[in-house]
Amino acid sequence: MTTKKQAKANALKKQHAYEARVAAKRRRRERIIRVTALVTAGALLLGGGLAVLLIAMHENNQAKAASTTEATASSTADDEVTLESGWAVSPEPPDPSYAEDRTWTATLATSQGDIVVELDGAAAPQAVASFVELAKEGYFDGTDCHRLTTSGIYVLQCGDPTGTGTGGPGYRFGPVENAPADDFYPAGTVAMARVGGDGESMGSQFFIVYQDSTIPSDSAGGYTVLGQVVEGNGSVSRVAEAGTITGDTDGPPAMSVIVNEVSVS
Structure with a gap:
């Protein structure tokens, strides 16, 4: 059983990891909004084909960035709950x-x-x-x-x-x-x-x-x-x-x- 001091420290650690995940999600959402606006403008000027390509490339890059960011946050968050047996x-x-x-x-x-x-x-x-x-x-x-x-x-x-x-x-x-x-x-x-x-x-x-x-x-x-x-x-x-x-x-x-x-x- 954890002590009150350990519980408090654990809670703080989880809070920091949680805030990191939320901040990463917010940054991704803001980037998607900005890029979507640019893609829409591109579609009007250059046609739908290029716009679709840009969206696909952007989403792929965002997914890679998100995976890296969230993996870092999650590895911190999961330290206390990783179990090897049971x-x-x-x-x-x-x-x-x-x-x-x-x-x-x-x-x-x-x-x-x-x-x-x-x-x-x-x-x-x-x-x-x-x-x-x-x-x-x-x-x-x-x-x-x-x-x-x-x-x-x-x-x-x-x-x-x-x-x-x-x-x-x-x-x-x-x-x-x-x-x-x-x-x-x-x-x-x-x-x-x-x-x-x-x-x-x-x-x-x-x-x-x-x-x-x-x-x-x-x-x-x-x-x-x-x-x-x-x-x-x-x-x-x-x-x-x-x-x-x-x-x-x-x-x-x-x-x-x-x-x-x-x-x-």
Whole structure:
């Protein structure tokens, strides 16, 4: 278990890495806007063929630059969560029996306050088994909540050690468990994120619903509900009120949320 001093240092390190990623994304967006304007002017003067070529060349160069910048930021961010053994690198998820068919209490010690969640091991055994075992390994420690949505659906998404929305453990699992039949997810719901249309794509990413939301099912069904927030939903609401760092309705939260440690009992 990390000490308070270690947690603070870890949080600061994550915050710096987070700010570096956000700054890199902002610079790329500004460059794309400038180049798009130039390309549009070129299209008017020289015809569409040259414009398409310029766009393709620009996007390729930007992708290379972005990969270098984000790899540097991510390598700093991931130092504390790189695990060489256990479930994090396993090709198979923990057995559902690890959830022990009981209610677990998970405490997420975050930079915005503690969030206490009751996990339903009976209703969602596979998801809870995975969450509990990853938490015991320290997989979530030092990670940041990378996504906030503020329109249509109201969720804060966490659990990705890379902070990109694409990271996770070595395994994926499914199918969907314990999804509401009416697609209604009340405030405080904790559910598993997954790829659209793929019920076998769950890993470590989860989302906290901070305001009643109707989230439509897709071809794979709904979203696995593994628990409910029993303390600390106000902390998530404060983050939501601050909005995203870009001002969009879907993006990184302006008020950084770093999960310093997750304990389960």
